[in-house]
Amino acid sequence: MPGTDTAISAISLTKRYPDVTAVDAVDLQVRAGEIYALLGLNGAGKTTLIRMLLGMVRPTTGSLTVLGRPVGTGRGGPWADVGYLVETPAAYPELTVAENLHLVRRLRHQPHNTVGEVIERLALTPYAHRRARTLSLGNAQRLGLAKALLHHPRLLILDEPSNGLDPAGVAEIRALLHDLATQHGVTVFLSSHILTEVARLATRIGVIHQGTLRQELDTDQLPHHLHRRLLVATRDNPTAAAVLHTAGYRTEPHDGALTTTDPAAVDRPDDIATLLVRAGCPPTRLTVETEDLETYFLRLVAPDRNQP
Numbered sequence: 341m342p343g344t345d346t347a348i349s350a351i352s353l354t355k356r357y358p359d360v361t362a363v364d365a366v367d368l369q370v371r372a373g374e375i376y377a378l379l380g381l382n383g384a385g386k387t388t389l390i391r392m393l394l395g396m397v398r399p400t401t402g403s404l405t406v407l408g409r410p411v412g413t414g415r416g417g418p419w420a421d422v423g424y425l426v427e428t429p430a431a432y433p434e435l436t437v438a439e440n441l442h443l444v445r446r447l448r449h450q451p452h453n454t455v456g457e458v459i460e461r462l463a464l465t466p467y468a469h470r471r472a473r474t475l476s477l478g479n480a481q482r483l484g485l486a487k488a489l490l491h492h493p494r495l496l497i498l499d500e501p502s503n504g505l506d507p508a509g510v511a512e513i514r515a516l517l518h519d520l521a522t523q524h525g526v527t528v529f530l531s532s533h534i535l536t537e538v539a540r541l542a543t544r545i546g547v548i549h550q551g552t553l554r555q556e557l558d559t560d561q562l563p564h565h566l567h568r569r570l571l572v573a574t575r576d577n578p579t580a581a582a583v584l585h586t587a588g589y590r591t592e593p594h595d596g597a598l599t600t601t602d603p604a605a606v607d608r609p610d611d612i613a614t615l616l617v618r619a620g621c622p623p624t625r626l627t628v629e630t631e632d633l634e635t636y637f638l639r640l641v642a643p644d645r646n647q648p
């Protein structure tokens with residue numbers, strides 16, 4: 341049984357469609373107060389998993405509790421404490437932003453002033469009296485987030501919340517979600533296909549690929565997972581390679597230089613420099629390169645894909 345500090349608990353959660361297993365035996369525990377990012381390529385199973393969390397899609401097998409309550413498609417779930425945004429949010433197109441929010445407010449039994457507050461919080465003040473159908477994609481997304489947040493939920497479940505936002509909007513939403521989690525104890529579960537973005541926001545990342553959860557990692561451990569290599573160039577690379585080989589380092593030629601992933605070399609480039617200077621082959625270039633986050637992500641989810 342999940343404890344009270346568990347916001348989401350899924351055990352062997354599976355959704356099979358006739359042609360594809362969209363989510364395949366996923367075990368997931370999200371702790372209260374975490375910002376958990378589900379990361380995956382298009383078609384990985386993110387939306388299906390999120391729809392199951394919200395009771396919009398019935399799992400084929402597996403069990404699921406949200407805020408300690410079993411999720412069914414009927415009434416009586418944890419929904420009063422949950423805010424959500426799934427794909428491009430729907431709004432009444434002929435109603436204004438404020439009117440749309442007042443409708444949600446009445447359904448959620450919230451006081452009148454919550455609408456003004458959430459409009460301000462989501463930087464929607466200039467658009468409050470614009471019809472929803474005239475909003476840009478980014479502002480429609482903001483309206484969707486406003487609807488999700490209006491009733492001060494304890495858990496936010498967001499499918500691609502940065503979808504359609506420009507870089508300033510992405511940064512704003514990131515700051516907002518960070519503030520909700522750290523200052524107000526809100527648990528945030530979100531999906532994304534952009535590792536660089538979630539790496540700046542999430543406390544934990546789950547990588548989903550072809551319906552299975554391939555890896556979970558704490559974001560602060562991310563640097564330890566990135567591949568590193570030492571790149572060294574000299575005026576005579578074949579001789580340098582021979583010197584390093586004799587000293588026990590395996591190198592490979594790369595673009596006018598030599599590279600090695602040997603941790604002893606990557607951690608101590610000064611040793612390599614000393615060795616080469618003593619052999620009369622001083623380095624003209626010596627750098628440690630760290631894999632970028634996107635390359636790491638692709639390596640995790642699609643090792644068979646051609647990478648640059």
Ligand SMILES: Nc1ncnc2c1ncn2[C@@H]1O[C@H](COP(=O)(O)OP(=O)(O)OP(=O)(O)O)[C@@H](O)[C@H]1O
Binds near residue numbers: 389
């Ligand atoms: N209602 C459905 N009927 C049949 N197959 C479906 C259905 N919904 C999703 N799928 C399939 O399940 C798989 C996972 O889809 P899903 O939408 O969950 O992925 P996703 O990670 O959210 O992708 P994206 O980033 O493109 O939104 C895909 O192969 C998709 O075609």
